[in-house]
Amino acid sequence: MFLIQRLTPHQVKMLMPQLLALLQDVVESGANIGFLPPFDATSARKFWEKVAIAIRENSCIMLVARVDDDVIGAVQLDLTNLPSGAHRAELAKLMVHSSQRRQGIGRILLRAIEDEARKAHRHLITVDIPKGDPAEVLYAGMGFVRFGEVPQYFRSPDGEMQHSACFYKQLRIA
Numbered sequence: 001m002f003l004i005q006r007l008t009p010h011q012v013k014m015l016m017p018q019l020l021a022l023l024q025d026v027v028e029s030g031a032n033i034g035f036l037p038p039f040d041a042t043s044a045r046k047f048w049e050k051v052a053i054a055i056r057e058n059s060c061i062m063l064v065a066r067v068d069d070d071v072i073g074a075v076q077l078d079l080t081n082l083p084s085g086a087h088r089a090e091l092a093k094l095m096v097h098s099s100q101r102r103q104g105i106g107r108i109l110l111r112a113i114e115d116e117a118r119k120a121h122r123h124l125i126t127v128d129i130p131k132g133d134p135a136e137v138l139y140a141g142m143g144f145v146r147f148g149e150v151p152q153y154f155r156s157p158d159g160e161m162q163h164s165a166c167f168y169k170q171l172r173i174a
Contacts, residue, residue, distance in 0.1 A: 012052040018071035091127035
């Protein structure tokens with residue numbers, strides 16, 4: 001069984017080796033989460049350091065899935081702090097280690113980040129992913145609504161331009 005944990009900036013620093021390994025695995029296994037292979041540890045470290053700063057500034061919530069000391073998945077929720085957007089957030093970097101996929105970890109992370117969004121008084125979540133990505137099925141199955149696409153939004157590892165698929169989900173606030 002695994003544990004879902006919300007990270008503080010200090011915990012990001014403490015878990016840095018596991019977070020580096022997770023991010024490198026996800027990128028190297030072909031997931032398009034904004035980075036392209038080859039992806040080095042220095043770039044991965046800089047990314048996680050920026051995430052820790054965003055958490056400290058209350059502009060990001062980050063959850064990880066852990067088995068013992070191993071980080072096997074993560075997800076971020078980027079919070080809009082402008083007055084006109086204080087009700088919404090953007091889902092970012094949902095990732096599951098390649099050895100742990102197809103076990104429901106992504107779904108559990110999504111449910112948990114939705115709970116965190118509610119606690120933060122966010123009732124609209126958006127996300128964009130490469131069109132045709134297997135995650136389209138995951139998001140649709142979790143109640144996200146596909147509302148369009150943006151042409152040539154992502155670059156694939158082979159240099160091809162890919163369209164994005166854009167989704168949103170309205171959360172019920174209790």
